Amino acid sequence: xxxxxxxxxxxxxxxxxxxxxxxxxxxxxxxxxxxxxxxxxxxxxxxxxxxxxxxxxxxxxxxxxxxxxxxxxxxxxxxxxxxxxxxxxxxxxxxxxxxxxxxxxxxxxxxxxxxxxxxxxxxxxxxxxxxxxxxxxxxxxxxxxxxxxxxxxxxxxxxxxxxxxxxxxxxxxxxxxxxxxxxxxxxxxxxxxxxxxxxxxxxxxxxxxxxxxxxxxxxxxxxxxxxxxxxxxxxxxxxxxxxxxxxxxxxxxxxxxxxxxxxxxxxxxxxxxxxxxxxxxxxxxxxxxxxxxxxxxxxxxxxxxxxxxxxxxxxxxxxxxxxxxxxxxxxxxxxxxxxxxxxxxxxxxxxxxxxxxxxxxxxxxxxxxxxxxxxxxxxxxxxxxxxxxxxxxxxxxxxxxxxxxxxxxxxxxxxxxxxxxxxxxxxxxxxxxxxxxxxxxxxxxxxxxxxxxxxxxxxxxxxxxxxxxxxxxxxxxxxxxxxxxxxxxxxxxxxxxxxxxxxxxxxxxxxxxxxxxxxxxxxxxxxxxxxxxxxxxxxxxxxxxxxxxxxxxxxxxxxxxxxxxxxxxxxxxxxxxxxxxxxxxxxxxxxxxxxxxxxxxxxxxxxxxxxxxxxxxxxxxxxxxxxxxxxxxxxxxxxxxxxxxxxxxxxxxxxxxxxxxxxxxxxxx
Amino acid sequence: xxxxxxxxxxxxxxxxxxxxxxxxxxxxxxxxxxxxxxxxxxxxxxxxxxxxxxxxxxxxxxxxxxxxxxxxxxxxxxxxxxxxxxxxxxxxxxxxxxxxxxxxxxxxxxxxxxxxxxxxxxxxxxxxxxxxxxxxxxxxxxxxxxxxxxxxxxxxxxxxxxxxxxxxxxxxxxxxxxxxxxxxxxxxxxxxxxxxxxxxxxxxxxxxxxxxxxxxxxxxxxxxxxxxxxxxxxxxxxxxxxxxxxxxxxxxxxxxxxxxxxxxxxxxxxxxxxxxxxxxxxxxxxxxxxxxxxx
Numbered sequence: 001x002x003x004x005x006x007x008x009x010x011x012x013x014x015x016x017x018x019x020x021x022x023x024x025x026x027x028x029x030x031x032x033x034x035x036x037x038x039x040x041x042x043x044x045x046x047x048x049x050x051x052x053x054x055x056x057x058x059x060x061x062x063x064x065x066x067x068x069x070x071x072x073x074x075x076x077x078x079x080x081x082x083x084x085x086x087x088x089x090x091x092x093x094x095x096x097x098x099x100x101x102x103x104x105x106x107x108x109x110x111x112x113x114x115x116x117x118x119x120x121x122x123x124x125x126x127x128x129x130x131x132x133x134x135x136x137x138x139x140x141x142x143x144x145x146x147x148x149x150x151x152x153x154x155x156x157x158x159x160x161x162x163x164x165x166x167x168x169x170x171x172x173x174x175x176x177x178x179x180x181x182x183x184x185x186x187x188x189x190x191x192x193x194x195x196x197x198x199x200x201x202x203x204x205x206x207x208x209x210x211x212x213x214x215x216x217x218x219x220x221x222x223x224x225x226x227x228x229x230x231x232x233x234x235x236x237x238x239x240x241x242x243x244x245x246x247x248x249x250x251x252x253x254x255x256x257x258x259x260x261x262x263x264x265x266x267x268x269x270x271x272x273x274x275x276x277x278x279x280x281x282x283x284x285x286x287x288x289x290x291x292x293x294x295x296x297x298x299x300x301x302x303x304x305x306x307x308x309x310x311x312x313x314x315x316x317x318x319x320x321x322x323x324x325x326x327x328x329x330x331x332x333x334x335x336x337x338x339x340x341x342x343x344x345x346x347x348x349x350x351x352x353x354x355x356x357x358x359x360x361x362x363x364x365x366x367x368x369x370x371x372x373x374x375x376x377x378x379x380x381x382x383x384x385x386x387x388x389x390x391x392x393x394x395x396x397x398x399x400x401x402x403x404x405x406x407x408x409x410x411x412x413x414x415x416x417x418x419x420x421x422x423x424x425x426x427x428x429x430x431x432x433x434x435x436x437x438x439x440x441x442x443x444x445x446x447x448x449x450x451x452x453x454x455x456x457x458x459x460x461x462x463x464x465x466x467x468x469x470x471x472x473x474x475x476x477x478x479x480x481x482x483x484x485x486x487x488x489x490x491x492x493x494x495x496x497x498x499x500x501x502x503x504x505x506x507x508x509x510x511x512x513x514x515x516x517x518x519x520x521x522x523x524x525x526x527x528x529x530x531x532x533x534x535x536x537x538x539x540x541x542x543x544x545x546x547x548x549x550x551x552x553x554x555x556x557x558x559x560x561x562x563x564x565x566x567x568x569x570x571x572x573x574x575x576x577x578x579x580x581x582x583x584x585x586x587x588x589x590x591x592x593x594x595x596x597x598x599x600x601x602x603x604x605x606x607x608x609x610x611x612x613x614x615x616x617x618x619x620x621x622x623x624x625x626x627x628x629x630x631x632x633x634x635x636x637x638x639x640x641x642x643x644x645x646x647x648x649x650x651x652x653x654x655x656x657x658x659x660x661x662x663x664x665x666x667x668x669x
Numbered sequence: 670x671x672x673x674x675x676x677x678x679x680x681x682x683x684x685x686x687x688x689x690x691x692x693x694x695x696x697x698x699x700x701x702x703x704x705x706x707x708x709x710x711x712x713x714x715x716x717x718x719x720x721x722x723x724x725x726x727x728x729x730x731x732x733x734x735x736x737x738x739x740x741x742x743x744x745x746x747x748x749x750x751x752x753x754x755x756x757x758x759x760x761x762x763x764x765x766x767x768x769x770x771x772x773x774x775x776x777x778x779x780x781x782x783x784x785x786x787x788x789x790x791x792x793x794x795x796x797x798x799x800x801x802x803x804x805x806x807x808x809x810x811x812x813x814x815x816x817x818x819x820x821x822x823x824x825x826x827x828x829x830x831x832x833x834x835x836x837x838x839x840x841x842x843x844x845x846x847x848x849x850x851x852x853x854x855x856x857x858x859x860x861x862x863x864x865x866x867x868x869x870x871x872x873x874x875x876x877x878x879x880x881x882x883x884x885x886x887x888x889x890x891x892x893x894x895x896x897x898x899x900x901x902x903x904x905x906x907x908x909x910x911x912x913x914x915x916x917x918x919x920x921x922x923x924x925x926x927x928x929x930x931x932x933x934x935x936x937x938x939x940x941x942x943x944x945x946x947x948x949x950x951x952x953x954x955x956x957x958x959x960x961x962x963x964x
Binding site for chain 2: 356357358410473475476477479
């Protein structure tokens with residue numbers, strides 16, 4: 001091509017064998033010989049492992065000895081080693097963007113079966129790169145300062161642990177929780193497997209530490225409404241719901257609760273899964289953090305349909321007295337927070353057992369979900385730990401059904417990971433509390449954790465019966481006198497090889513874990529992705545498990561997929577460490593492959609603005625031109641392609657570079 | 670007036686004639702026209718499916734092709750077995766190129782083609798989802814107040830294809846019968862096997878299946894079992910003597926849901942084929958509850 005001839009460039013080309021990954025399907029020396037003859041190419045080599053230290057040193061040495069000013073490496077995907085080679089080029093004394101990488105592994109050797117054709121394809125791709133690199137321009141990596149504060153979204157055990165880690169490292173943390181208290185699901189659990197230590201005993205000290213930590217601003221009964229900005233500089237809008245109590249003035253004395261006009265609690269108690277009752281003014285549970293009451297306008301007599309009427313005699317206000325903590329005029333407020341990084345720990349929801357109608361939840365009162373049992377066996381639960389069924393009887397026989405809503409094409413395909421273990425924990429606790437005969441119906445027993453299999457052994461010794469088989473149905477259809485008035489579990493015992501009917505007083509459904517109902521809204525708000533099942537997607541399942549595809553936003557805990565407490569805490573620590581690493585570096589390095597507007601040519605048509613997936617483009621009203629925020633631009637190129645006047649240009653992808661590349665790939669026949 | 674193609678199948682002309690006798694006037698009362706396929710043939714039948722699935726599909730597809738030719742948007746198949754075989758054939762046509770090839774060749778031999786259109790619907794589905802409970806309530810002249818019914822769906826209309834109701838706990842018929850004024854008894858065996866064709870070949874387990882359903886309906890206090898399937902009706906109604914001889918007497922009438930609809934619409938009991946059951950339902954017009962309501 002004429003263009004390359006005119007260019008006074010000195011290009012070095014390197015083709016990597018990648019062991020046999022590439023060399024088995026591409027004749028590397030032949031490609032090197034082909035490239036050697038192309039205009040502008042000063043030297044062309046093939047080498048076994050270009051990414052190795054000697055490989056990188058080879059590039060550096062050649063740059064000096066042969067006065068190279070452009071480098072092309074044909075090897076694997078740029079996702080893996082572009083950074084490596086750019087660094088090598090820079091160490092050799094060149095601008096790192098005078099480099100281009102050709103992917104002849106994922107795009108060629110791994111996907112083809114004919115060596116001759118694969119070699120020809122490699123030559124074409126290499127030719128394109130040679131022509132393209134000649135047009136490369138010197139670019140600069142920009143540094144943007146990072147805001148040191150952190151936002152943690154969700155105050156379950158993951159959020160609590162991440163917030164504490166960050167706060168102890170001296171960072172200012174905002175912890176936003178939607179419920180009136182932090183604690184999440186873990187606060188509802190009675191004991192934890194396999195050690196059987198009490199969940200509250202290990203959680204509540206951490207909760208009160210969060211509540212009193214000078215570096216943590218706790219925003220309960222609040223939700224994130226909006227996020228703007230980019231890594232290092234996020235502006236987050238937090239919506240604070242009115243709890244009709246001034247947090248700073250409430251001491252948690254609970255005199256208001258004792259003096260409420262409702263003498264007896266009579267409303268659905270969310271914390272006890274509806275098994276208990278609470279008053280309109282309430283504190284969710286004894287160790288709630290903050291120790292501040294909340295008033296539920298849906299049932300408080302001073303409201304009607306959530307609208308203030310002021311018709312109640314307000315004995316709560318009288319009881320509160322001088323503290324004056326109750327404020328019925330409170331309105332929703334909105335607060336903007338500036339942070340540099342965000343950790344999303346929004347947790348999970350439990351599977352709705354009514355979606356499996358054959359198990360009778362909601363139809364038979366003595367069918368319970370596992371979370372209900374957690375409350376029922378808990379000393380601070382609705383029955384003070386005394387296991388009585390909805391009909392007032394104590395169960396003498398209990399059947400626990402595993403995998404409810406998990407491992408099933410009709411509901412959720414995934415294994416929820418925790419149900420085998422918590423089912424066994426509940427079997428142990430129920431046996432301890434009631435002495436009942438307990439049967440556990442499982443598909444496979446999954447106990448992959450420290451001390452988990454030993455816990456299973458312990459349960460077997462305790463005399464819990466384990467039956468391998470997916471339960472067909474829970475029915476009140478009795479076939480014999482001993483089945484009358486009982487819940488009959490019908491199941492194929494796949495070890496014994498026959499169908500059984502076993503009558504029980506109580507049935508417990510081990511419901512699985514699901515993404516939160518509003519996971520999609522949260523995903524959109526934080527610019528994250530979700531897997532097909534709806535859990536937030538990590539950047540890499542193995543190597544970047546707490547990062548997301550948005551820089552500076554991390555995930556931890558069950559919002560990313562079903563997991564137990566140890567794994568959740570480990571992940572929360574990892575997310576905190578990743579965020580700390582980012583903050584303590586002090587700045588973000590920005591890839592220069594961003595788009596920019598040629599002001600003279602922009603006609604102000606605004607067609608690019610709605611197309612930008614990263615909301616990086618705004619309209620400058622004074623100049624009547626579009627402007628691109630470089631910090632937000634990810635270099636996707638959508639606006640460049642869409643601009644009708646061709647007035648948007650993208651670094652590393654300008655017209656000259658792309659057309660040269662196309663000419664190059666077509667030049668080889 | 671909406672018109673559906675109508676595929677009666679062999680049962681509705683034979684042992685299940687009370688189904689057709691009640692189905693046609695009920696649809697007429699609801700201003701819905703059914704046009705019977707001309708020269709229809711065996712649906713393919715579940716029994717034949719077990720012997721040669723592809724040939725059974727070929728038989729079913731001739732009916733489907735003719736329904737498509739007839740041009741009405743959808744076809745009604747009241748017998749559960751027909752309903753299932755016709756739908757299964759559609760499924761194979763879409764999913765299996767091999768089966769599709771055989772079917773297309775066979776159809777071509779008799780100058781027919783089938784594009785896979787024409788949904789095959791069960792009348793229960795059409796009643797509740799197309800016509801609607803409000804429309805049905807408007808036609809009720811003689812509410813079945815006080816009649817305690819066990820709604821029995823059988824297996825084939827919800828398994829394997831649960832197109833209009835839950836696979837394990839269907840409720841469409843319950844809602845329909847409630848709209849007629851019936852009281853539904855809780856019936857946990859609503860989709861349990863009636864014994865199916867097993868009763869013809871291995872009588873003992875087959876009869877046991879029927880007996881379990883009958884006994885439970887009686888225990889739950891039902892006056893009558895309502896069904897949607899001619900084979901279920903036959904199994905539950907046809908073997909009372911044998912069941913009584915082997916276990917205990919489980920006599921309870923088993924009727925088609927369309928017969929109860931006809932009754933509630935004020936149609937003549939004899940015209941609805943209610944006299945055909947071995948264990949006949951007590952004449953509803955003579956019931957005190959019915960007499961109290963002006964016709």
